[in-house]
Amino acid sequence: MSSAHYPNVYRAADDRYEPEAHSPMPYNRCGDSGLKLPAITLGLWHNFGGDRPLETQRAILRRAFDRGVTHFDLANNYGPPPGSAESNFGRIFAQDFRPYREEMVISSKAGWYMNSSPYGFGGSRKYLVGSLDASLKRMGLDYVDIFYHHRPDPDTPLEETMSALDHIARSGRALYVGISSYSPELTRQAQSIARDLGTPLTIMQPSYSMFNRWIEGPDGPTDPSVSPAAKTSLLKTCAENGMGVIAFSVLAQGLLTSKYLNGIPENSCLGNHKMNSTFLNDDTLEGIRALNAIAEERGQSLAQMAIAWALRRPEVTSALIGASSVEQLDDSLGALDNLSFTDEELRTIDRYAVDRNINQWQVATDSRD
Numbered sequence: 001m002s003s004a005h006y007p008n009v010y011r012a013a014d015d016r017y018e019p020e021a022h023s024p025m026p027y028n029r030c031g032d033s034g035l036k037l038p039a040i041t042l043g044l045w046h047n048f049g050g051d052r053p054l055e056t057q058r059a060i061l062r063r064a065f066d067r068g069v070t071h072f073d074l075a076n077n078y079g080p081p082p083g084s085a086e087s088n089f090g091r092i093f094a095q096d097f098r099p100y101r102e103e104m105v106i107s108s109k110a111g112w113y114m115n116s117s118p119y120g121f122g123g124s125r126k127y128l129v130g131s132l133d134a135s136l137k138r139m140g141l142d143y144v145d146i147f148y149h150h151r152p153d154p155d156t157p158l159e160e161t162m163s164a165l166d167h168i169a170r171s172g173r174a175l176y177v178g179i180s181s182y183s184p185e186l187t188r189q190a191q192s193i194a195r196d197l198g199t200p201l202t203i204m205q206p207s208y209s210m211f212n213r214w215i216e217g218p219d220g221p222t223d224p225s226v227s228p229a230a231k232t233s234l235l236k237t238c239a240e241n242g243m244g245v246i247a248f249s250v251l252a253q254g255l256l257t258s259k260y261l262n263g264i265p266e267n268s269c270l271g272n273h274k275m276n277s278t279f280l281n282d283d284t285l286e287g288i289r290a291l292n293a294i295a296e297e298r299g300q301s302l303a304q305m306a307i308a309w310a311l312r313r314p315e316v317t318s319a320l321i322g323a324s325s326v327e328q329l330d331d332s333l334g335a336l337d338n339l340s341f342t343d344e345e346l347r348t349i350d351r352y353a354v355d356r357n358i359n360q361w362q363v364a365t366d367s368r369d
């Protein structure tokens with residue numbers, strides 16, 4: 001595309017909060033906090049590393065902000081290589097978004113593997129504080145809005161990780177703190193410690209989609225020998241503990257779109273080996289086809305229905321999506337035009353919206369409970 005499409009001086013769309021052409025973005029209160037998050041958040045895990053053209057990244061970010069997406073989700077290790085998504089975001093931020101900083105919620109995380117030093121993985125105070133300082137430098141920011149511990153770490157006392165988050169907030173490096181991929185029980189314990197320290201956890205970031213429903217259950221009386229706390233779902237735990245929920249991979253890394261209906265395109269997450277190739281099998285494909293037909297009957301794309309479906313739960317504050325092009329982003333934001341479902345639609349969807357063994361983050365969740 002010619003540079004004429006991307007003028008050097010960016011001015012955000014004047015109608016970004018009240019567009020005439022589309023449904024406006026809803027902003028939902030995050031748990032018990034005063035922070036409002038857009039119903040759809042853009043994540044920079046894939047598609048923003050050193051392997052992607054900066055101009056495409058910039059076009060996606062501009063379009064998102066022009067359409068009311070105020071929240072951008074990053075992590076220290078996003079790339080490839082690790083760190084490059086934050087560096088690229090920093091370059092684009094400096095050129096385009098600095099005048100809009102107060103309108104943006106920018107998130108980062110540490111916890112997963114960043115480097116092979118003893119301080120490049122886990123939940124220690126040493127890793128979290130040092131990593132966030134490096135993230136702030138890469139992005140050219142004074143503070144992030146939300147900082148997460150990215151995954152549970154069995155080798156660090158929970159008290160140390162929560163006190164690191166408390167320190168990070170008190171030192172002004174982050175306005176809010178959260179956790180990702182923690183089990184319901186560990187979430188309850190973490191929130192109890194965080195509250196005692198005086199910096200409650202505002203948000204939980206778990207994987208969730210029509211093909212990965214672990215955060216919904218089990219609720220209710222099943223095995224009487226299991227304690228009520230251990231039976232409580234992650235969604236209910238978060239609601240009871242004042243935490244918002246931002247659901248990631250609601251498109252199951254692209255499986256819940258029309259993209260794989262007729263084979264594996266070269267320019268796809270699966271085609272580029274960024275997703276486990278076993279995730280797309282005959283059973284899953286049958287489910288995708290059935291769900292695509294339901295979406296068509298609703299007058300939506302499958303991606304739009306998958307996003308609307310994740311947002312149907314009142315506990316879900318925001319659906320966190322990825323996009324490799326402006327076209328994909330526009331399609332996904334079209335979910336806002338129809339967010340409601342009839343009971344009958346939900347019952348039909350339930351037949352195909354079943355766990356398909358794609359929760360690659362389960363190992364981290366189970367690593368400590």
Ligand SMILES: NC(=O)c1ccc[n+]([C@@H]2O[C@H](COP(=O)([O-])OP(=O)(O)OC[C@H]3O[C@@H](n4cnc5c(N)ncnc54)[C@H](OP(=O)(O)O)[C@@H]3O)[C@@H](O)[C@H]2O)c1
Nearest residue numbers: 043044045248249251252253254257268269303321322331
């Ligand atoms: N906390 C954690 O541990 C964690 C883990 C994973 C992700 N996340 C966060 O969640 C964000 C989203 O994760 P994800 O990338 O797995 O999300 P996703 O939304 O499930 O999948 C995004 C991929 O789906 C495809 N896609 C998106 N919109 C489409 C559309 N309308 N039509 C057709 N295909 C479409 C694209 O694939 P192609 O690239 O194939 O075009 C895109 O890269 C990440 O960026 C990150 O911020 C957090």
